[in-house]
Amino acid sequence: MNTVADILAARPAKIESLPPTATVREALQRMAEREIGSVLIMQGDALLGIFTERDYARKIALKGLSSTDALLADVMTARLYVVGPRQTVQECLGIMTQGKLRHLPVVEGGQVIGLISIGDLVNAQLAQQRFLIEQMESYIRG
Structure with a gap:
């Protein structure tokens, strides 16, 4: 798995999204049900x-806002x-590191x-490393 396309091909194509008029509570409910950390x-x-969960922590919880009333349009990134x-x-790891993204x-x-x-x-990178190690071990064993 070297590209984003490889990662996407290896899992279901479901994209979790909500409209900007949805509430933060609706987003949290969706995220909890799907066991995910963000919605588009x-x-x-x-x-x-x-x-994202980070948006919730910083823009709702710390500011004492209500997740029932707050709209995603007002708190989304x-x-x-x-x-x-x-x-x-x-490339993606570099973008995430530079932008402090998840x-x-x-x-x-x-x-x-x-x-x-x-x-x-990280999983894709680990799979690539395992593959390379297996190839080198196979080469060494002859």
């Missing part, structure tokens, strides 16, 4: 932002980093085709 904020096919399916795991929307031709997490990238 979309209006139709348009990607507007992302809402709108300044997005996005990647394409041909980008490498290493999730990257994947966009192709202006359409959202997936979402990858830091966990996806």
Whole structure:
């Protein structure tokens, strides 16, 4: 698994999203049900932002706001980093490190085709390392 496309191909293609008019509570409920750390904020096919556990902690919990009343449009992260399916795991890890991110929307031709997490990238990198070790062990054994 060297590219984002490889990661996306290895798992279900379901994209979790909510409209900007949804409440933070709706987002938290969805995230808890799906055991995920973020949801994309979309209006139709348009990607507007992302809402993450970090957004909740910093923009709702610490400010004493109500997750029942707060709308995603008011607390989502709108300044997005996005990647394409041909980008490498290493490139994405660099983007995440530089931007202090845990999730990257994947966009192709202006359409959202997936979402990858830091966990996806670490798992892909570990799989690549295991493959290389197996190849070297096989070569050594002859």
